[in-house]
Amino acid sequence: MKQVILPYSETYHEVRSWNTAVDSLYNMLRYTDRKLSFAMVAGLTGQAFRLQIIPETVHIAGPTAYSFGDVMVRGLSSIGIKAEFIDALTPSIGPNANLIEPSLLQKDAMGKREIHHALPDALAFIHCALDRGYPVLAWDIFFPEFGLLYGYDDNQKLLYAYECGRLDTLVYENLGRSVLEEIYVLALDEVFEITLQDQLRQALLMIVDHYEGREFNTPSESVKGLKAYEVWCDAFRGGNIEPNGNAYNIAVVMDGRKQASEFLLEMTRSWPQLEETDLRVRSLLGEAAELYEEITRHFNELHQQFPFPIGGEPNEPANARRSIVLLETIKTKETEAVQILREILERLAS
Structure with a gap:
């Protein structure tokens, strides 16, 4: 005993x-x-960049609708x-x-x-x-x-x-x-030991896989990555959103994108400046951080409109139309950010 x-x-x-x-x-x-700092944990594990939406209702389970074991083990390996x-x-x-x-x-x-x-x-x-x-x-x-x-x-x-x-x-x-x-x-x-470059490379591989839908064992009820924005907009059009669940999804993703921006900025400050490639990677990290900061501001607008736990009135037509515009804007910005992350990956692999 x-x-x-x-x-x-x-x-x-x-x-x-x-x-x-x-x-x-x-x-x-x-x-x-x-x-590590909180932002580094959120970024290296890929959690800051995740998005899963349950179609039609935007159920509260969206943020946790993924294979815990696969995602967390892979994320922790980026930390070493x-x-x-x-x-x-x-x-x-x-x-x-x-x-x-x-x-x-x-x-x-x-x-x-x-x-x-x-x-x-x-x-x-x-x-x-x-x-x-x-x-x-x-x-x-x-x-x-x-x-x-x-x-x-x-x-x-x-x-x-x-x-x-x-x-x-x-x-x-x-x-x-x-x-x-x-x-x-x-x-x-x-x-185990792992370099900063390998940490970022492994994390970005996981993040880009998620954005592009290449992730194993995801619950069939959820749609992940960039495609999830389309499903979210369709839910607003359908008028059957559950207010509490929608508000929770907004809060979690907003917080994640804030951590994503801080993670990228911290990587920028920590990145070496030995070669020309290093300078370009630092520049790209900074550009991506700015995009995620802008994305966070848009999510904050949604958060103010649909605060957790009450959730506001997402099915009211005017609110739905405004939300769709914001989500489409966010998707455009996040698509730009993902392209930058891909370029960083290419430079880390060269």
């Missing part, structure tokens, strides 16, 4: 982003020698870290937790659900990671977002958990008995 509680947990509540995956990964990296995970997710999109009966989100409701079949493997996995000094990223601990498991107590059979600013405990058997009844846990494994 053991108890392990990792340090730094008292600072977890300093939430820095709408993207809880980045928030969790950033905190995990504090336990390694890769203590190998990761392992257990994936016991259901194949379909679940309900919007903001719109269900509040009592279903309480701990008491967990006890009425079946114990998850992956629980024994997940608990062994969590114990192993914590014993090595690493917290574990987990999905849907108390509700459908990402958080961290930073301790365990075998005597009381408790996990120490953090999710969206909330520090709490969870009895072992309730892992996987939250709203979606899913288990996904990821732990850091081996740290």
Whole structure:
């Protein structure tokens, strides 16, 4: 019987982003020698550049409608870290937790659900990671977002958990008995050396793949990358958008593009100036950063019109028309930015 509680947990509540995956990964990296800025974590993992939209309703699940394992492992490799995970997710999109009966989100409701079949493997996995000094990223601990498991107590059979600013405990058997009844846990494994150039090259390969739709195991309900803007506009035309979900998608993507701009600027400042190619890469990084800053301003307009959680009135015709104009403008700017990212990739490969 053991108890392990990792340090730094008292600072977890300093939430820095709408993207809880980045928030969790950033905190995990504090336990390694890769203590990067928040923007660098968001950029190198590709999270700052992601976009998935659920057609017709713009469901709240859009920002997390991707293969967690594939995307996060590939993203962490751009930082120079190998990761392992257990994936016991259901194949379909679940309900919007903001719109269900509040009592279903309480701990008491967990006890009425079946114990998850992956629980024994997940608990062994969590114990192993914590014993090595690493917290574990987990999905849907108390509700459908990402958080961290930073301790365990075998005597009381408790996990120490953090999710969206909330520090709490969870009895072992309730892992996987939250709203979606899913288990996904990821732990850091081996740290390896990687140059700044390779970090950027690997990250951009992943980012461009996402923009162009070349990504494996994406849930069939979502449309990703640049094509997602067309689906989003079609949803405004259709008039069946769910306000809370739409507002959440806007907030997450807006925050991501802000982090994208900051990431590119930080790369610009860090990039060497040894050769002519280096100077061109720095220039291109700066151009892309400006585009993402402009994109962020457009998303902020949408965010002001459709604030989370209420979400405004996206199905009102005048609001829909204005939103379509903004989204089409954003898509044009982001298409320009992606072309710059492609050029940077070509120069890094030469």
